[in-house]
Structure formats: C-alpha cells, structure tokens
Amino acid sequence: MTAPARRSCATPLESTTFVVDGLRCAGCISKLEHGLAAVPGIAAARVNFTTRRVRVDHLDEMGEADIVASIASLGFSAHVFAGEEQDASKGESRTLVLAMAVAGFAAMNVMLLSVSIWSGADGATRTLFHWLSALIALPAVAYSGRPFFGSAWAALCKGRTNMDVPISVGVLLTLVMSLYETAIGGPHAYFDSVVMLLFFLLCGRFLDSVMRTRAEDGVSALLGRMPIDATVLTSNGTATRRPIDEIAPGMRLLVTVGERIAADGIVLEGTSEIDRSLVTGESLPECASPGSAVLAGTINLLAPLTIKVTKAGGDTAIADIARLMESAGRAKSHYVRIADRASRLYAPAVHSLAALTFAGWLVAGAGAHQAAIAAIAVLIITCPCALGLAVPIAQVVVAGALMRRGVLVKDGSALERLAQTDTVLLDKTGTITLGRPAVAGALPDAPGERAALLALARASRHPIARAIEQALAGVEAAGATDLREMPGLGLAAVVGGVEARLGRPDWVGARDPNGGTCFRLGNNPVRQLTIRDEPRPDAAQAIRRLNREHFACEMLSGDAAPVVSALADELRIAGSARMTPDSKLAIVRELEASGRQVLMVGDGLNDGPALKAAAVSMAPAAATDVGRLAADLLFLGDGLMAVPIAIAAARRTMHVIRQNFALAVGYNLLAVPLAIAGWVTPLVAALAMSGSSLLVVANALRLRSAAR
Secondary structure (H helix, E strand, O other): OOHHHHOOOOOOEEEEEEEEEOOOOHHHHHHHHHHHHOOOOEEEEEEEOOOOEEEEEEEOOOOHHHHHHHHHHOOOEEEEOOOOOOOHHHHHHHHHHHHHHHHHHHHHHHHHHHHHHHOOOOHHHHHHHHHHHHHHHHHHHHHHOHHHHHHHHHHHHOOOOOOHHHHHHHHHHHHHHHHHHHHOOOOOOOHHHHHHHHHHHHHHHHHHHHHHHOOOOHHHHHHOOOOOEEEEEOOOOOEEEEEHHHOOOOOEEEEOOOOEOOOEEEEEEOOEEEEOHHHHOOOOOEEEOOOOEEOOOOEEOOOOEEEEEEEOHHHOHHHHHHHHHHHHHHHHOOOOOHHHHHHOOHHHHHHHHHHHHHHHHHHOOOOHHHHHHHHHHHHHHOOOHHHHHHHHHHHHHHHHHHHHOOEEEOOOHHHHHHHOOOEEEEEHHHHHEEEEEEEOOOOOOOHHHHHHHHHHHOOOOOHHHHHHHHHOOOOOOOOEEEEEEEOOOEEEEEEOOEEEEEEOHHHHOOOOOOOOEEEEEOOOOOEEEOEEEEEOOOHHHHHHHHHHOOOEEEEEOOOOHHHHHHHHHHHOOEEEOOOOHHHHHHHHHHHHHOOOOEEEEOOOHHHHHHHHHOOEEEEEOOOOHHHHHHOOEEEOOOOOOHHHHHHHHHHHHHHHHHHHHHHHHHHHHHHHHHHHOOOOOHHHHHHHHHHHHHHHHHHHHHHHHOOO
C-alpha cells in the first residue's frame, strides 16, 4: 500500500488516543509524530505533551495492538487511553516526591559522614566512613535514580538519547568510581556528590511535574454535563425512562421543569423558557414554544415540554463542541517549551565533551583512572540541574505570586505563551460582565407599586425576577393571590383587589412592544424596567491598560447586536455579536494563521473551542466546568484587571527565565574548561553544580513581586 493511497481523503479513518510513557522533550514529540506518520496504515499522529497522550488517525483494519507495537518500536511504551483513568502525570508526581524524599534524606546523612573526612580523618577511620556512606548511597541511588535510569535505558535500547542519558551515565560512573576508591583505600569517594546531584535533579523534575498536572482536559467535563437518561413517550402515550445511549432521532421526550434536555430536538407541545447558558453563555433564558429548536444540555425552566428528537448521542450540538475542543487543544500541544528547545542538543554535546576529555587525558599520557576522574567531573559539572530548575522554579514562584493576586496558573508552559500574546479576545457575558442580571434603572417610586412588584418577583426563580427581588431588598412584599407564571409571557397576580403583571411589554400592556421587561399595577401607567448585566467594576480600567500596552482587543458575544454595541461603546472596545462556538473558533484560527498570538478570555461552553485553540486562555473561577477546565489560567473574584496583571507577570517571568539560562550557560562556560583541565574533582564539581542551582533559585525568587 502506497503512502498516498493510505492518506487519501476518501479512505475511512478511525482515531484512537493512547497514553505514552517516556515523553521528555521536544525531540520525543517530533520522533513520535514523524515516526508514526511513516507507518503504513497511519495517516497522522498528534502528541499532547501536557497530558502525555497521542491521538492516532489510522485505517479501520489497523488494530490498537499494532499501533502500540509501532509506538514501542520508537522507544516508548503506550496503552489505549480510557476516558475515566487518572492522568499518568499525577502518578508520576507521587513517584517523584518519594524519590526526592529518599535522595534528600540520604544526602543529609552522607554529608554528615563526609564532615569527618573533610576535617582530616585518615586511614581506617576514613575508609569506615566511606563504606558507611556507600551503604546509604547505594540503595538511595537505586531507588531515587529510577526516573532517570528507566528513561535513559528505554532511549538507549531504541538507539536514541535524551536528557536522562548523561545524567544516568554521570551518576553511575561516579558511583562506580567511588566504590573503586573505597575498595582500594583511595583518598577520594564521591557518594555525597551522587546523592546531592540526584536530589537537585529530582527537585527540578518535580517542580516541572507540578505545573503539568495543573493542566486538565475539559472535554470529559463537558460531556459529563449531559443527563444519564431521559423520559421517552411511547406511541400508546406511556412514559418510560431510558439511558441516554438508547435515545434516537424520531423519539418523543418529555422534559420536566428543571430537567436538562438529553438530545437536540423540536418542541411539539408546551411553552416554557430554556436556560441556554451552557451553550450560548448568555444568562437570560429564551422562550420555547411549539416549533422551537432546543439543544441537548440546556435546561427547561418553567413548564413541561414534549420534544421530538432530531439529533442524539454523538450527533448533538454539545458533542460537536466537544469534538471542536479536542481538535483545537491538539493544535496548542505543538508549542515547544523553552526548556525543551534548549535541551535538544544537550545530551550529544555532553557525551562528546566527556569522551573527548577522557581520550585527551589518555593521549596526554595519564592513566585510565585519572582520565576517568576528569571525564566524570565533566559529566557532573555539566549535569542539567540548573538548566532543569531554570524554568519550573520561575514558574512556581510566579504562580504563587499570581495566586496571591487571585490568578491560578494551571499550566506552567501557559506563562511562556502568555508572554508572547499580542491580541486579547474577551467573551461578554460572565467575562467582561458579571453574568448576573441586575436592575440598572429606577424602580417604581410608589410604595404600593414597589410592594406589588416584589410580591410578583418572589413568586419566580427566573433570573430577572431574582434581580428585581435583590434590588427591592428592605421592601415589604404585598399580599398576593391567584399567582400565575405564564411561560414566555411573565407573572400575574391579584394584589389589593387589582391585577398586577410583570413580563413582556405587549402582554403587560405597553404601547411600545420593543421594551425589555415591564410592570403594571391595575390601571396605573406601565413601568419600564431596565435589566442589565453589569460590567465588572474594573472592566474599563483593564481594557484601557491593555490598549495602552498596544494589545489588540475585541469583545465576542452570543448576545444580540444592540446589547453588544452599547457595551462596546461604553468600554471603547470592538465588539462582535451573535457569535457561535464555531465562529469564535474561526476568529481565533484566522488571527493565529495571520501570525497573531491570541489570549482568549471566556467562561462558558460556547467559549470552550476558542479557549482550547488560542495560544493561551483564561477564565473566571465562576465559569462553567467546561470553561474552567479548558482554560490555562483562572482568575478569582469580580476583577478583570487579572488579565493585564497576568500578562505583565508572564513577561517578567520570561525575562527571569532567560537570565536563568544565561546563568546556567555562563556557569558551564566557566566551569567546564576547569574540569577538562583536571583542576576540578568530582566533589568540587558537585558543589559547583549545586551552587549554580542555588543561584538560579535565588534569581527566580525575585518573581515573588511579579504580579503587579
């Protein structure tokens, strides 16, 4: 089978997701994606580095076992991803904590034993302390070194290298040399160097793992919002509950008040209002009557509805959005982190340098023992501890600083992407605004009208009724009888012997039917009520700061054009109305295709695909589960200033990370020639390596005040 035929657009393909162990750097991503794409029967492979998963598009006849074998041939172990399983990175974090604890405990004890040797212990005493150190170091290295040894061995078995190969070689050679020195009664043993080296390396890897485990997949949370069953009406009129996977087009469903709709459909009977916030992000419900289209995942608010199913299961609009989110998220996974870019040439360079040092000393006439000491010193002094700490320590420090300002960083690499953004797209409802309808204008002045209005508002759980009730706090409600809630129209009751109505202008009796919500008591004049979703208190200030710092800003909303236009004029921001999930996604993709780096800020399901597709994304903590899980950062409270604050902190973080890399590289440029020349012992090399790591940590601690 030729490759073009395999990848023909007419060829049916299946997609399977696998969890892959051993993904360490950008080179691993490239090797896996390109290697799988070259396998007959596989059309494409896309790696998500954060979740350690790869999605493979393959021919129907190619089995999962064949793909696992193909992944294994590239040097990685894998298994099919089951949606309910825990992310492998969480188990990795626990393993690293235990390994780090063992290495730290061993380092402290070996260092205590080494004090006597450094103080001048000689002869049998020195040898005894060396053997005691060996008894502590050997099991500690065997246990704590597993994350590095396993990864290095898997890479070497497949004829490749990674960052763990020089680490493992340096640790094992130092350990062997120390045992040899102890056995012959030599003056030098470097057990303290070995365990201290492992401890610092594990610190860096753990910090990196912590940032990765904060990245979560919002697709499963989205589908989790669907009901597990629904009430199906049979042809003879009886009702029965059926699992959602048995729902099919053509069936009739009975949707009770407060129930989430299980499938897309058309209303056959009943009039009600539908909470569509999960899909559109808008807080105000929409009227549904016979002939109206309703979507799966939305909530029936006021009265029972009978609907005819048009789409069910994987064909519903909510399932389409889930697929869009998954597809968009894979594009973001192609971002290569700065530490991974720096590590591509590290392993071969260090190996070559150590080998040349060993050969050079032999050519110069030194013995194998002296040449090995010099080569080991080079391996230790170039161990990527400072390099490994440069990024995660900065990310953890700034994540703490941002948390104190109400911003949660879920993914450390998001800070790198956030620092590069030049365009900010903001959802309206729940993001620029608070997502809570409130009374913006004046309420009736007459005490009798205010009391009657409160009596009506308290009779409903409609968002507008709740807003009116909140605005009338402190007012005593009038006595009301014959309370009625008319779906799609409003509320009516008898107050003081006359009828009171609250709802649609034409139903209440207003001459201008284009108003929003009206109230009337008896024959009194109709009162127009202004209900508005208020912007966040600092929304204008945040947008001004973004504009001042030369960001292109735009508001995207599923709301009507007049509402969006009015808010856009007030905040001096461009605005687009009636945006659907795929139109928001299209704008993000169009901007990024033109070279822009987009920050998407949104809160709802309708923002999910755009949040996933953007270079980086933020959501308020009060967002839907889907919005929170799809976003890279969350901000707490009601302030929108978290957006420019987070961007500024990210840019300062990248400045410090570059300084850290400069410190790590400068240290190597200074120390490596000394190690090659034989002027540095493995012990001094370990101390110098630890010193460079502490310098990087101290520099990163300056970020504690970055969130301003």
